Amino acid sequence: MSLESINLWYVLSAALFIFGLKQLGSPATAVRGNGLSALAMFIAVAASLFSAEIISFEWIVGAAALGAVIGAIAAQRVAMTTMPEMVALFNGSGGIASLLVGWAALYNLGNTTFTDITIMLSVIIGGVTFSGSILAWGKLSEVMNSGAWTFGAQRIVNAVIVLALLYSSVMFCMNPAVDSPYLYAVIGLSVVFGVMAVAPVGGADMPVVISLLNSYSGLAACAAGFAINNNILIVAGSMVGAAGIILTNIMCKAMNRSLAHVLFSGFGAAKQATKVEGEVKPINSEDAFLILEAAQSVAFVPGYGMAVAQAQHVVRELGELLEGNGAEVSYAIHPVAGRMPGHMNVLLAEANVPYDQLVEMEDINPRIENVDVAVVIGANDVVNPAARNDENSPIYGMPIINVDQARTVFVLKRSMASGFSGVDNPLFFGDNTRMLFGDAKQSIAAVVAEFKG
Amino acid sequence: MEAVFLSLVLMLSIFLGFELISKVPATLHTPLMSGANAISGITIVGALLSAGAENPLLATVLGAGAVMFASINVVGGYLVTNRMLSMFKKKDSPSAEDKK
Numbered sequence A: 001m002s003l004e005s006i007n008l009w010y011v012l013s014a015a016l017f018i019f020g021l022k023q024l025g026s027p028a029t030a031v032r033g034n035g036l037s038a039l040a041m042f043i044a045v046a047a048s049l050f051s052a053e054i055i056s057f058e059w060i061v062g063a064a065a066l067g068a069v070i071g072a073i074a075a076q077r078v079a080m081t082t083m084p085e086m087v088a089l090f091n092g093s094g095g096i097a098s099l100l101v102g103w104a105a106l107y108n109l110g111n112t113t114f115t116d117i118t119i120m121l122s123v124i125i126g127g128v129t130f131s132g133s134i135l136a137w138g139k140l141s142e143v144m145n146s147g148a149w150t151f152g153a154q155r156i157v158n159a160v161i162v163l164a165l166l167y168s169s170v171m172f173c174m175n176p177a178v179d180s181p182y183l184y185a186v187i188g189l190s191v192v193f194g195v196m197a198v199a200p201v202g203g204a205d206m207p208v209v210i211s212l213l214n215s216y217s218g219l220a221a222c223a224a225g226f227a228i229n230n231n232i233l234i235v236a237g238s239m240v241g242a243a244g245i246i247l248t249n250i251m252c253k254a255m256n257r258s259l260a261h262v263l264f265s266g267f268g269a270a271k272q273a274t275k276v277e278g279e280v281k282p283i284n285s286e287d288a289f290l291i292l293e294a295a296q297s298v299a300f301v302p303g304y305g306m307a308v309a310q311a312q313h314v315v316r317e318l319g320e321l322l323e324g325n326g327a328e329v330s331y332a333i334h335p336v337a338g339r340m341p342g343h344m345n346v347l348l349a350e351a352n353v354p355y356d357q358l359v360e361m362e363d364i365n366p367r368i369e370n371v372d373v374a375v376v377i378g379a380n381d382v383v384n385p386a387a388r389n390d391e392n393s394p395i396y397g398m399p400i401i402n403v404d405q406a407r408t409v410f411v412l413k414r415s416m417a418s419g420f421s422g423v424d425n426p427l428f429f430g431d432n433t434r435m436l437f438g439d440a441k442q443s444i445a446a447v448v449a450e451f452k453g
Numbered sequence B: 001m002e003a004v005f006l007s008l009v010l011m012l013s014i015f016l017g018f019e020l021i022s023k024v025p026a027t028l029h030t031p032l033m034s035g036a037n038a039i040s041g042i043t044i045v046g047a048l049l050s051a052g053a054e055n056p057l058l059a060t061v062l063g064a065g066a067v068m069f070a071s072i073n074v075v076g077g078y079l080v081t082n083r084m085l086s087m088f089k090k091k092d093s094p095s096a097e098d099k100k
Helices: A003-023 A030-049 A058-077 A080-105 A113-140 A154-174 A181-198 A203-227 A231-255 A259-264 A285-294 A304-309 A312-324 A343-350 A361-370 A440-452 B002-021 B026-040 B043-052 B057-085
Strands: A297-302 A328-333 A358-360 A373-377 A408-413 A433-437
Touching: A003 A030, A003 A231, A003 B002, A003 B026, A030 A231, A030 B026, A030 B043, A030 B057, A058 A080, A058 B043, A058 B057, A080 A113, A080 A181, A080 A203, A080 A343, A080 B026, A080 B043, A080 B057, A113 A154, A113 A181, A113 A203, A154 A181, A203 A231, A203 A259, A203 B002, A203 B026, A203 B043, A231 A259, A231 B002, A231 B026, A231 B043, A285 A408, A285 A433, A285 A440, A297 A312, A297 A343, A297 A361, A304 A312, A304 A343, A304 A373, A304 A440, A312 A328, A312 A343, A312 A440, A328 A343, A328 A361, A343 B026, A358 A361, A408 A440, B026 B057, B043 B057
Parallel strands: A297 A328, A297 A373, A328 A358, A373 A408, A408 A433
Antiparallel strands: none
């Protein structure tokens, strides 16, 4: 096929990507949207294979088959609770692919300086995405310490890396060659920088990093598109970049922190919150059952702890029993609950909770006073009233789900340890709060057993 | 001129991306992210051209590596998104197929 007709197919592919993304925006059409986007990808790949430039297929077929098998197996096997790790790994593969495409593009003849610059960009963004995603995977899967890694001279070290990266890129572009030492320097430095960028971010801040890396993987593809003069890479890549930026922004807003603050400063350390004192009131599953049985409306508020305890299925079971008992049941989800945007929604969907019972923070808060029982499952910072009341609290100003204003609050918790931010939670000492200590899954199963028994 | 034209394409698609995605409900954030992630595997198109064209061996190997990683991204990304999306159901929908 001529370049002309290939580009014509790319136009069709771009249109399908656009429709696909549009339909991903509503639960009713999302499956079709994803299908359209996959079709768009297929058309783009198929059209490219007809390119006159491609003269041998052995390498392509082998590599594509291997990648497809690995991807398919991973997608089949992954548990919904470990979805953030999976997304991080897929992101990483996209990143390194763009790095390699940029690198290979150096072998094209007649590259202009502009092309060389975009090659550097695709190598740098690809490298950062790759190593950043791998580190994010390590932290999420707790292969590595999942907290924020900080050390004294971090900013200075980062500044030195960025300067060295800039210097090497400029030197490379002034005298581009496939065996230029500056090329290897750029590759190495960008991989190191990816690690340094993700290192100081940990725990509950991970949703921001995951969406940001997602954005980078799109931008890397976009840069690779410039490097090889390919429209479809630019179109698709920049739409992904935009999507990632939007999600990142939503996550930051939900934490009332700027992106710079999330990226450059580990949490805590800052201010000392007012010490909370008081008495916690524990409750057992039997009493919890009696209160829930009398409740007219119940709101579950899940957090990362629900994912850790794999409690989503028993939660849904309890929800159904309560509904059968005549109560109105909803699931209130904070935008940053869990370790990636929408994490809780996916887990509850897996447990067959209908999506119209999932309500967002803005929808539950105005009517929280009419909720008889709010059941907090493994969430902490996102329901901490200190964010509203205590100006000295590090999380002051973060929008929260105001469960403390519900008539009764159950907090399911392993122990009295504080949340990721290390902030005391006055909620636990509230007059209307009852603590149900123990593993969330077992605690809820015990309440379910009371209902059935 | 080529660079200017490509930049125009870039600018328009960024605006389009923002328009398309800004109204997605929180429920769909994860599938949106993994779906977008699959799309970022579009870099496979570039990889195919590097791996198949008449190039020195090293460029072919780099291209083949890129093809492999991008295929993981594309195939895995779409399948996992589809798996997640098929779990989102409305209440009372008759297709309550439990597969556990």
